[in-house]
Amino acid sequence: MSAYSTVPVPPTAIRFDTRNLTLEPAGPTLVRRMSDLDGLFADREAWQAAIDDGDPVVYTVASSLVPETDRELPQSITTIHPGTTAGEFWMTKGHQHPEHQGEIYLGLRGTGGLLMFDGTETRYLEMTPDTIGYIPPGWAHRSINTGDEPYSFLAVYPGGAGHDYGWVLEHGLGKRVYAGRSGPDLRPFGS
Amino acid sequence: MSAYSTVPVPPTAIRFDTRNLTLEPAGPTLVRRMSDLDGLFADREAWQAAIDDGDPVVYTVASSLVPETDRELPQSITTIHPGTTAGEFWMTKGHQHPEHQGEIYLGLRGTGGLLMFDGTETRYLEMTPDTIGYIPPGWAHRSINTGDEPYSFLAVYPGGAGHDYGWVLEHGLGKRVYAGRSGPDLRPFGS
Numbered sequence: 001m002s003a004y005s006t007v008p009v010p011p012t013a014i015r016f017d018t019r020n021l022t023l024e025p026a027g028p029t030l031v032r033r034m035s036d037l038d039g040l041f042a043d044r045e046a047w048q049a050a051i052d053d054g055d056p057v058v059y060t061v062a063s064s065l066v067p068e069t070d071r072e073l074p075q076s077i078t079t080i081h082p083g084t085t086a087g088e089f090w091m092t093k094g095h096q097h098p099e100h101q102g103e104i105y106l107g108l109r110g111t112g113g114l115l116m117f118d119g120t121e122t123r124y125l126e127m128t129p130d131t132i133g134y135i136p137p138g139w140a141h142r143s144i145n146t147g148d149e150p151y152s153f154l155a156v157y158p159g160g161a162g163h164d165y166g167w168v169l170e171h172g173l174g175k176r177v178y179a180g181r182s183g184p185d186l187r188p189f190g191s
Numbered sequence: 192m193s194a195y196s197t198v199p200v201p202p203t204a205i206r207f208d209t210r211n212l213t214l215e216p217a218g219p220t221l222v223r224r225m226s227d228l229d230g231l232f233a234d235r236e237a238w239q240a241a242i243d244d245g246d247p248v249v250y251t252v253a254s255s256l257v258p259e260t261d262r263e264l265p266q267s268i269t270t271i272h273p274g275t276t277a278g279e280f281w282m283t284k285g286h287q288h289p290e291h292q293g294e295i296y297l298g299l300r301g302t303g304g305l306l307m308f309d310g311t312e313t314r315y316l317e318m319t320p321d322t323i324g325y326i327p328p329g330w331a332h333r334s335i336n337t338g339d340e341p342y343s344f345l346a347v348y349p350g351g352a353g354h355d356y357g358w359v360l361e362h363g364l365g366k367r368v369y370a371g372r373s374g375p376d377l378r379p380f381g382s
Contacts, residue, residue, distance in 0.1 A: 009293075011307045011314040011330060014323040016297065023323070064323070066293070071328040073293035073349070102200075102257070102264035104347060106207065116202045123202040132205040132214070132255070137262040139202060156295060156347045158264070 002026035004067035014064050014075070018108055021077050021152050027063035034058055034085075037093060039169050042176055043086030050085055057081060058090050070160030079152040080112065080145040087178045089113075094142030094168040097161035105133040105143065110151035113144040113184055115173045122174030124186060127153065140168055144177045146184045193217040195258035205255050205266070209299055212268050212343050218254035225249055225276075228284060230360050233367055234277035241276055248272060249281050261351030270343040271303065271336040278369045280304075285333030285359040288352035296324040296334065301342035304335040304375055306364045313365030315377060318344065331359055335368045337375045 015024040059080040066074040083090040107127040114125040114133040145151040172189040206215040250271040257265040274281040298318040305316040305324040336342040363380040
């Protein structure tokens with residue numbers, strides 16, 4: 001089974017396979033099904049119906065061997081499948097780093113959005129292949145698939161930053177991203 | 192003129208141009224000529240002769256707008272030109288991070304080597320496009336062009352890690368990398 005390396009991590013050549021969207025040597029792969037996304041979508045009934053209708057995989061996160069520990073610089077490839085739930089694009093849970101640190105997302109395939117919220121202001125970046133989305137320290141962030149095919153990106157982030165998912169459930173991301181007639185339609189979070 | 196952003200850096204979409212090897216919005220570009228590389232090559236006379244013969248650019252480092260400050264995650268593209276000085280491949284100065292933190296190099300074009308030294312042990316990774324070289328915290332590192340064309344890679348590193356060039360001049364990188372008959376020839380540093 002793939003697993004994170006133990007610390008200290010040795011100097012390692014990691015194969016970045018942009019065709020198969022893997023990092024080798026591999027660490028764990030996280031699979032998020034609809035049932036893992038409690039509280040994310042505005043329409044709770046539509047969310048429950050999607051679970052009852054097969055509980056689809058919404059996204060996966062495939063990590064390299066580098067662990068999420070202080071001073072290390074882990075990487076992962078996230079793939080969000082295309083879809084909407086009551087018009088709201090499929091998305092990641094989103095998180096805040098309890099230890100405020102910067103992070104980058106590099107678009108690899110498909111089209112997406114990178115939604116960021118610092119508790120007051122919201123920013124939205126369009127993500128396509130060869131776009132680096134820069135997430136400054138202190139900005140909670142979520143990725144969204146805004147296209148018809150899987151949207152994949154490489155993340156690089158300080159291993160000691162941590163992941164606070166509860167912050168996003170409590171504070172939201174400022175906006176919700178719906179499928180509009182001519183692209184993403186950003187609506188206030190409370191709507 | 193291109194310059195680093197001031198802190199706080201805004202959420203930013205950075206164009207990662209793998210054809211022109213630029214990051215936009217751009218920060219400063221560093222240019223290292225042969226005369227900037229005092230003490231690197233084993234053969235000091237050959238080094239001086241190369242300076243007298245036009246002082247060529249050995250490598251450039253093109254940064255994005257994200258500054259090298261604590262908690263930020265800057266990126267840069269390094270391009271090392273092909274060449275040897277008395278048989279020793281052209282290389283970067285190399286550095287240690289005074290604040291030990293991990294870093295990644297992603298091979299973009301050409302072929303190179305990533306030499307690492309923790310003060311006792313030396314490790315050497317071959318770098319080609321789509322290889323991520325993982326530099327664990329505490330390993331000094333240097334890049335080398337081992338091919339006939341420019342070698343380019345993307346670096347992502349914690350902005351607070353710092354750069355100590357003197358450590359490498361004092362301790363070396365454990366090995367020197369020469370052009371051998373069938374590829375890189377690693378020799379003891381003191382040779």
